[in-house]
Amino acid sequence: MTGSYDLLIVGVGGQGTIFASNIIGEACLSGGRTVRSAETHGMSQRGGSVETHIRIDGKYGPLISPGTADLIISFDLLEAVRYSHFLKKGGVIVSGKDIVVPTSTFQQGLEVPSRESLEKMLSGTEYYIIDAVSAALEAGNMLSQNIVMLGAASHHLPVKPGSLLEAVKKQVPPKTVEINSKAFEIGVREGKKQP
Amino acid sequence: MLGNEAIAHACVEAGIDFASGYPGTPSSEVVDTLRRQKVRDFYIEWSVNEKVAFENALGAAWTGVRSLVTMKHVGLNVAADPLMTSAYTGVKGGFVILSADDPYAHSSQNEQDSRVYAHFARIPCFDPAGVQEAHDMMAAAFSLSEEFSLPVLFRPTTRVCHSKSDVELGEPAGDHRKGSFEKDPKQYVVIPAHTRILHKKLNEKQAALAKRLVELGFNRYEIKGKTGIITSGIASEYVNEIVPGDVSVAKIGAYPIDEEWLVGFVSKHETILVVEECAPVVEEVVRQVACETVIHGKKDGCVPYEGELDPASTAAAFEKAGIPYNGDFPGDISPAEGLPPRPPILCAGCGHRATFYAMKRIFGNKGIYPSDIGCYTLGLQLGAVDTTICMGASITIGSGISNAGDENPVVCTIGDSTFLHTGIQGLINAAYNGANMTVVILDNRITAMTGHQPNPNTGVTAMGDPSPAISLEALCRTCGVSFVETIDPYDYVTMIETFKRAKETPGVKVIISRQPCVIDARRRGIKRKHYFVDAETCTGCGVCVKYGCPAIEFIDEKASINSLCSGCGVCADICPQGAIRSEVKR
Numbered sequence: 033m034t035g036s037y038d039l040l041i042v043g044v045g046g047q048g049t050i051f052a053s054n055i056i057g058e059a060c061l062s063g064g065r066t067v068r069s070a071e072t073h074g075m076s077q078r079g080g081s082v083e084t085h086i087r088i089d090g091k092y093g094p095l096i097s098p099g100t101a102d103l104i105i106s107f108d109l110l111e112a113v114r115y116s117h118f119l120k121k122g123g124v125i126v127s128g129k130d131i132v133v134p135t136s137t138f139q140q141g142l143e144v145p146s147r148e149s150l151e152k153m154l155s156g157t158e159y160y161i162i163d164a165v166s167a168a169l170e171a172g173n174m175l176s177q178n179i180v181m182l183g184a185a186s187h188h189l190p191v192k193p194g195s196l197l198e199a200v201k202k203q204v205p206p207k208t209v210e211i212n213s214k215a216f217e218i219g220v221r222e223g224k225k226q227p
Numbered sequence: 228m229l230g231n232e233a234i235a236h237a238c239v240e241a242g243i244d245f246a247s248g249y250p251g252t253p254s255s256e257v258v259d260t261l262r263r264q265k266v267r268d269f270y271i272e273w274s275v276n277e278k279v280a281f282e283n284a285l286g287a288a289w290t291g292v293r294s295l296v297t298m299k300h301v302g303l304n305v306a307a308d309p310l311m312t313s314a315y316t317g318v319k320g321g322f323v324i325l326s327a328d329d330p331y332a333h334s335s336q337n338e339q340d341s342r343v344y345a346h347f348a349r350i351p352c353f354d355p356a357g358v359q360e361a362h363d364m365m366a367a368a369f370s371l372s373e374e375f376s377l378p379v380l381f382r383p384t385t386r387v388c389h390s391k392s393d394v395e396l397g398e399p400a401g402d403h404r405k406g407s408f409e410k411d412p413k414q415y416v417v418i419p420a421h422t423r424i425l426h427k428k429l430n431e432k433q434a435a436l437a438k439r440l441v442e443l444g445f446n447r448y449e450i451k452g453k454t455g456i457i458t459s460g461i462a463s464e465y466v467n468e469i470v471p472g473d474v475s476v477a478k479i480g481a482y483p484i485d486e487e488w489l490v491g492f493v494s495k496h497e498t499i500l501v502v503e504e505c506a507p508v509v510e511e512v513v514r515q516v517a518c519e520t521v522i523h524g525k526k527d528g529c530v531p532y533e534g535e536l537d538p539a540s541t542a543a544a545f546e547k548a549g550i551p552y553n554g555d556f557p558g559d560i561s562p563a564e565g566l567p568p569r570p571p572i573l574c575a576g577c578g579h580r581a582t583f584y585a586m587k588r589i590f591g592n593k594g595i596y597p598s599d600i601g602c603y604t605l606g607l608q609l610g611a612v613d614t615t616i617c618m619g620a621s622i623t624i625g626s627g628i629s630n631a632g633d634e635n636p637v638v639c640t641i642g643d644s645t646f647l648h649t650g651i652q653g654l655i656n657a658a659y660n661g662a663n664m665t666v667v668i669l670d671n672r673i674t675a676m677t678g679h680q681p682n683p684n685t686g687v688t689a690m691g692d693p694s695p696a697i698s699l700e701a702l703c704r705t706c707g708v709s710f711v712e713t714i715d716p717y718d719y720v721t722m723i724e725t726f727k728r729a730k731e732t733p734g735v736k737v738i739i740s741r742q743p744c745v746i747d748a749r750r751r752g753i754k755r756k757h758y759f760v761d762a763e764t765c766t767g768c769g770v771c772v773k774y775g776c777p778a779i780e781f782i783d784e785k786a787s788i789n790s791l792c793s794g795c796g797v798c799a800d801i802c803p804q805g806a807i808r809s810e811v812k813r
Contacts, residue, residue, distance in 0.1 A: 068392050070391075071389050078605070092468040093468065094391075100538075120557075
């Protein structure tokens with residue numbers, strides 16, 4: 033219809049969803065492609081559920097409608113399920129394996145669905161679960177989980193992995209280029225293994 | 228590039244000489260981007276509130292320089308007084324008022340529409356559809372302001388401000404003007420004799436203004452068939468995405484709309500759908516000029532009055548109006564059910580949480596807790612926020628409740644920036660009129676919620692220059708309050724004792740709870756030792772978990788502290804078993 037490739041990056045405020053979207057944006061720009069994105073700022077940052085919409089080759093507005101996304105990258109399994117209705121038929125989910133338990137559940141005594149039951153809720157879609165923590169530790173820094181996830185999702189993105197890696201190197205702090213490059217490569221490897 | 232960054236860059240290209248504002252999501256990054264410029268040859272300030280920011284920028288524009296003031300939509304309410312009359316006085320240098328709207332109220336208390344203010348004040352308004360257009364319109368806004376000697380309202384929405392897109396930028400302007408005020412009482416002193424003439428002049432500008440906006444191409448259309456769409460702002464992007472080739476589109480980018488031009492479009496169609504966010508501003512003009520054409524929009528239920536649009540809801544509006552559209556939007560979609568919600572919460576170690584906790588311990592469930600606008604509105608989840616309406620209204624609502632005769636203790640909470648914004652007047656009023664209440668100033672030394680902008684309490688200006696930090700204690704005493712105490716929210720015992728004394732003292736009491744924002748403290752390299760739970764001593768009573776700190780989890784019937792801990796130590800004080808202790812370095 034519009035010819036854009038539409039993806040959501042979702043997670044918990046503070047996990048680096050906006051930073052990951054900046055890298056995809058950078059990779060698109062260096063390839064001379066248009067890109068539109070919409071992010072959550074302000075109130076929603078503080079440990080809340082966050083979503084960034086990205087439309088690669090997008091020419092119109094930045095928002096993606098439910099049921100039309102090609103890909104969802106989630107840094108948290110619970111959030112992957114929360115936003116899964118955005119996925120179109122035949123779309124793909126790449127999600128981190130872990131769940132940050134919402135503090136409100138402890139306060140209110142709510143039950144947190146198990147990893148198994150969350151995975152069950154994703155059944156019927158093509159999904160890949162990545163152990164981002166182990167991969168980031170292997171790369172040398174817990175904080176590189178978002179780069180791991182980008183690497184893992186790179187198989188589905190209509191952007192060359194090489195230009196994504198270049199964008200990673202350009203965007204991360206200079207001191208961390210090596211660790212993040214490694215995190216990206218490990219992510220690429222982990223993303224390939226599945227399902 | 229972020230929409231707000233593109234807008235800021237456009238201001239530099241337009242050669243602004245003066246910028247002021249009060250932070251408010253989604254507008255804050257415009258001034259933040261401007262003040263972070265490495266080479267900055269213009270004046271910039273964070274003002275104490277929007278009225279102050281507006282009048283400063285207006286004064287600057289009267290000296291002939293190009294001037295910008297930024298705020299969010301509800302901030303324009305605060306600045307509405309000077310806005311209405313500045314349309315009469317007009318300006319000399321270009322004067323742009325950026326008021327960012329927030330359809331869906333992502334981080335706002337309402338969904339009001341700034342375009343209505345422009346109509347009310349009879350000044351032009353720009354309504355950009357995306358990042359590139361927001362950039363391109365800014366230069367036009369400054370030159371139009373100078374051409375018509377009028378303030379110009381610039382109204383981006385959240386999805387413009389906080390969108391990223393590829394943008395073509397221009398070159399920064401090289402030269403700047405120096406302000407020089409020329410006396411002209413007939414222009415700048417609005418006594419009745421002057422203002423009646425100024426009002427007539429303002430009205431006389433309107434027709435030419437509307438024509439000029441068409442000439443400049445901000446309002447344009449293409450006729451393709453007997454069915455047409457009229458759209459504005461970001462909604463026009465959603466329309467462009469789905470509109471079939473044989474349906475006409477008129478795009479409104481600026482106001483006032485030239486009615487003669489509009490008739491030229493409306494009269495050539497049998498059916499028209501008006502698609503816009505917020506108020507039916509365009510639709511009302513369209514309905515006024517329509518004779519035989521059938522008009523669809525908000526007023527007949529095709530387009531929702533509330534919330535923001537997206538391609539799917541725009542398609543739904545087409546469908547209701549009987550207009551075909553391109554694209555496939557599955558209608559039977561709903562989010563997964565039964566998931567625990569994940570609302571935003573106060574950070575681990577936030578001083579506000581500790582203050583709320585101690586406050587509730589002393590004043591209990593019978594206490595009435597008016598609160599205000601800021602991070603601490605999240606105290607709602609802790610049962611410590613009973614009212615929020617607008618900036619500064621905690622103290623005034625509180626004194627209203629107190630003076631209405633409610634005998635339960637009234638305890639207001641307000642942040643330092645909000646107190647300096649419009650809280651002071653409420654405190655003066657409460658003390659003067661003998662209210663019986665406690666005011667807690669949650670002082671984290673910065674405007675945290677909107678992205679850590681400095682305020683007069685921070686000790687630094689927007690330009691980065693040191694400035695004397697205000698004494699809230701002295702200020703509150705000057706307002707007529709004799710009970711003014713300062714506490715450290717990490718010192719639980721003193722907090723409890725101080726709240727107790729406040730409860731026993733009649734009249735207006737002020738408690739200043741001071742601890743730097745944890746995010747800001749972390750950025751400045753302040754580190755504290757983490758805390759941990761001794762699993763042997765922990766009985767799993769759950770008191771610490773109810774405290775609601777994101778660093779405290781409950782796993783296998785015992786509390787545990789995760790890596791988010793910032794070392795405030797309040798949980799160690801509230802644990803009845805003494806099971807939480809500071810980490811010892813080995």
